Amino acid sequence: MRADRLMAILLLLQHREQVTAAEVARELEISERTARRDLDALGMAGVPVYSVRGRSGGWRLVGGARTDLSGLTASEARALFLVAGPALSVTSIGKAALRKLVHALPEPFRVPATAAASSLVVDPERWGWSRVECRPPRFLDELQDAVIRGVQVRLGYVDRERRETERTVHPLGIVAKGPARYLVASTEAGRRTFRIDRVSSVDATGDPVHRPDDFDLAESWRAMADEVERQRTPLEVRAVCAPYGIGVLRMGFGDRLEVGGATTDGRIEVVIRGNDEYILAGELAGLVAWVEVTGPPGVRDHLASIGNALVERYGSD
Known part of the structure; x- marks a missing residue:
């Protein structure tokens, strides 16, 4: 299910006391069958939504239309915003919706949810000069966790010449570009990117990441990707x-x-x-x-x- 559609349905549920599949379908310009499937998927994902049967039935959030989404666990909230962040943060309207959803969470969940929402950038275009072949990245979850928690990691890495090195890095974000996944991190040599399928080990140090106040993952990735393209x-x-x-x-x-x-x-x-x-x-x-x-x-x-x-x-x- 598309993350932007999931977020739109969740906002509808927060705004109204009750919605029907037909109303969701009309608002989002999708079929009623797709709307029902999305509503069911929200419940399966842990969002506190339930259906009311009968002629005047529909779908509601537990606790009413202004729920604080307290039915979500910390891990569920983080997972939800990890998916939703890249979809909503590309427009000003989406960013406003994301802020509202963050404030709808219980207070302890807001910081990790915000970190999850900003930890991933999706760049759907493949590199123009080649088709990158990637193995499934073994350490994607560990690196995503380090980005969200803001902790440094000792990173084992195998470069294109098959030389293996180890270094301590400050993880700043994950980028999905086509089939490849990249870690954006600060190092002693400056800001660098690492193909995650080439990472051979990850060991979180517990030391905090030094994250520049003005750092923006999307802008940083765009600048680095443009430089790579210019060099190649x-x-x-x-x-x-x-x-x-x-x-x-x-x-x-x-x-x-x-x-x-x-x-x-x-x-x-x-x-x-x-x-x-x-x-x-x-x-x-x-x-x-x-x-x-x-x-x-x-x-x-x-x-x-x-x-x-x-x-x-x-x-x-």
Whole structure:
């Protein structure tokens, strides 16, 4: 069940004395069957919700519409906000909803619930330059717990050259990017990311994490991911694209595409990153109906060569 839908249903239950599956379906633009399944799932997850049978029945929260969600255990509250945080924190409305839900919790649960909500960022895009193959991360739960509790860990790690090291790090957050999971942490060498499937051991020290006051996990990850992309794809191709071709470019290049403003003739300025002029020219050769490459000259030369080769092989006699 999608976390944003779960949170929306929970807010409806808090706001109203009682809701029906039909009302939930209408509010969230889903089917009644999906609404009933979501309401049942809330109860199974530990949210104190129950159904009232009969013609005037529906669904209610235990204790009334303004319940403090005291039916949740500490671990259930943390699990709920671990799922809900990434879904709700992307918009100002979602953040406001998250704050209301935190205040609806019993006082002892609020700090760990807030930490859980901000401990995970979901980046659904795969890396534009490769498809990362990952093993199931053995130590994901331990690292997530260290982030939420704010404790340092001794981390065993195997790098891409298969060298194993151990270091003490300050866990700041977990990022899910495509199939991969990353730990964002402060180290003696500065802020670093670690592929969690390469972590070989985790030992919590009990010492508190030194977390910068202005740290924002989403912003920090975005900056680090952009830097990784720039290092791996240092070549930038400048081009203009017909507006109806932008969708094709997004599908083909993903994070390697930057879309700019419109030109005087209505086309859109774009920048496409890569690491080899000939390979980029090959990727762009089939998009000539939408895209005109303006630079660098080497890519234009390769495109011309590819075009001549195509004409020579497939042109009519």
